[in-house]
Amino acid sequence: xxxxxxxxxxxxxxxxxxxxxxxxxxxxxxxxxxxxxxxxxxxxxxxxxxxxxxxxxxxxxxxxxxxxxxxxxxxxxxxxxxxxxxxxxxxxxxxxxxxxxxxxxxxxxxxxxxxxxxxxxxxxxxxxxxxxxxxxxxxxxxxxxxxxxxxxxxxxxxxxxxxxxxxxxxxxxxxxxxxxxxxxxxxxxxxxxxxxxxxxxxxxxxxxxxxxxxxxxxxxxxxxxxxxxxxxxxxxxxxxxxxxxxxxx
Amino acid sequence: xxxxxxxxxxxxxxxxxxxxxxxxxxxxxxxxxxxxxxxxxxxxxxxxxxxxxxxxxxxxxxxxxxxxxxxxxxxxxxxxxxxxxxxxxxxxxxxxxxxxxxxxxxxxxxxxxxxxxxxxxxxxxxxxxxxxxxxxxxxxxxxxxxxxxxxxxxxxxx
Numbered sequence: 130x131x132x133x134x135x136x137x138x139x140x141x142x143x144x145x146x147x148x149x150x151x152x153x154x155x156x157x158x159x160x161x162x163x164x165x166x167x168x169x170x171x172x173x174x175x176x177x178x179x180x181x182x183x184x185x186x187x188x189x190x191x192x193x194x195x196x197x198x199x200x201x202x203x204x205x206x207x208x209x210x211x212x213x214x215x216x217x218x219x220x221x222x223x224x225x226x227x228x229x230x231x232x233x234x235x236x237x238x239x240x241x242x243x244x245x246x247x248x249x250x251x252x253x254x255x256x257x258x259x260x261x262x263x264x265x266x267x268x269x270x271x272x273x274x275x276x277x278x279x280x281x282x283x284x285x286x287x288x289x290x291x292x293x294x295x296x297x298x299x300x301x302x303x304x305x306x307x308x309x310x311x312x313x314x315x316x317x318x319x320x321x322x323x324x325x326x327x328x329x330x331x332x333x334x335x336x337x338x339x340x341x342x343x344x345x346x347x348x349x350x351x352x353x354x355x356x357x358x359x360x361x362x363x364x365x366x367x368x369x370x371x372x373x374x375x376x377x378x
Numbered sequence: 379x380x381x382x383x384x385x386x387x388x389x390x391x392x393x394x395x396x397x398x399x400x401x402x403x404x405x406x407x408x409x410x411x412x413x414x415x416x417x418x419x420x421x422x423x424x425x426x427x428x429x430x431x432x433x434x435x436x437x438x439x440x441x442x443x444x445x446x447x448x449x450x451x452x453x454x455x456x457x458x459x460x461x462x463x464x465x466x467x468x469x470x471x472x473x474x475x476x477x478x479x480x481x482x483x484x485x486x487x488x489x490x491x492x493x494x495x496x497x498x499x500x501x502x503x504x505x506x507x508x509x510x511x512x513x514x515x516x517x518x519x520x521x522x523x524x525x526x527x528x529x530x531x532x533x534x535x536x
Contacts (some may be wrong), residue, residue, distance in 0.1 A: 230513055305517060307458040312467050334464040338455045342463065 134218040134337070140186035144334045145171055146179045150213075153180075157295045159194055159210035180211050190214045192271055212322070217300065228301055235306040244309055251313040255320020264324075274327055279320075283341055292330075294341035311342040344363065379417050380488050380520035381447045384455065384497040385481035387473035389439045401472045404465045405429040411461055412445065417452020420491065421445035432435065434494055441473070444497050450519060453483075478505050482513050485522045 141147050148169045153160045166176035183189040193207035238247045253371075262277045275292060278285040284295035303310040310376050311334060318332040329348045336342035391397040406428035412418055422444040424430035425503055432442050447453040456462060482501040499512040509518035 259526075306465070308466060311458070311463060334467065335461070336459045336463050338459045342459075 134220050137188055137218050138220055140182055149179050150183055153189055153211050154213045159212050161210050162206050188214055197373025231302055235302055235309055247313050248316040251316040252320040254315040256324035259321045272326055292345040297341040315343050334367045379451055379485040381483055382492055383483045384444045384501055386442050397416055399473055403430055408462055408465055415456040417448035419446040426468055481500055484513055502506045
């Protein structure tokens with residue numbers, strides 16, 4: 130496994146290929162050869178060559194799609210398009226296996242019924258990560274949320290005044306223990322906000338297929354983002370998951 | 379083949395109690411979300427009212443949820459990748475912690491509507507024998523070809 134992944138990654142040794150891989154990954158959708166060539170500043174044929182090498186290496190997936198929106202006879206041949214491969218690659222030298230242990234620990238939390246403690250720990254971890262991200266600003270100056278999220282591998286993007294996250298950094302665990310891991314991720318993101326001093330922003334569980342489960346909303350953007358009363362009801366519930374329990378206490 | 383799923387939960391308090399108010403309030407929007415979700419095929423309803431829950435003989439404190447989906451992916455996306463997730467995150471406010479498997483899946487021919495008795499029998503099989511092609515979970519999943527190749531196992535006692 131390690132040698133396969135190492136071989137795949139050696140395909141990124143070439144700087145043009147690295148740039149193409151980064152460009153296609155950041156789009157989060159199908160990318161055509163022309164678009165990729167223009168973005169990276171190389172000839173179309175050269176881009177095509179490198180994109181296909183990345184497919185061979187298993188880092189990108191290729192498909193065919195009509196980019197013009199026209200269909201039927203005369204609309205031309207479908208164009209070859211590329212997107213990031215879903216399969217994850219990792220290389221650690223010397224060999225390390227944090228995944229297996231993380232899966233065992235997640236199972237242990239389930240067995241012990243320890244999800245509340247796990248969320249508390251995740252919230253503290255988020256605060257620590259925020260402090261590490263902006264060591265010179267630890268005195269209270271807010272770090273940049275989007276930048277921290279980018280560094281953590283969340284691949285943030287803006288949508289209707291909210292920050293959404295294209296990538297789940299905990300994907301394997303979120304597939305095996307979705308409720309625990311998404312709840313911990315939401316708590317971790319809340320911790321990040323607290324650690325960065327981002328008081329005008331809230332993090333809430335708002336999952337979508339194929340993306341991270343958390344979305345950030347700025348206080349000022351609230352009325353617009355929640356114009357749909359149903360969405361507002363659901364999001365309200367998620368922002369304060371234990372509200373009614375606390376009221377009972 | 380379509381994927382049937384049953385999940386059960388033991389209520390902490392009656393449905394008309396204050397403790398369950400938020401849960402009951404979430405029933406209508408979440409049911410609407412499920413009915414409009416890609417891959418949704420059918421769910422057993424307790425009545426025409428949006429907050430009616432399935433009536434049964436398995437105990438007053440047992441809430442059951444029983445539906446059919448086109449695939450594992452469409453069921454997964456509704457359960458874990460929609461507004462259903464933040465509601466599910468609050469489950470321990472409303473339901474007792476499960477001490478044994480509380481959700482079961484199995485493959486059904488398209489158009490077939492299993493009875494609740496069959497669904498409860500599938501859950502019993504899962505609890506007694508662990509996951510197999512005739513009764514399984516997301517974590518220990520069996521695809522439809524595995525179920526189809528063992529017709530004897532799929533014909534669980536009803």
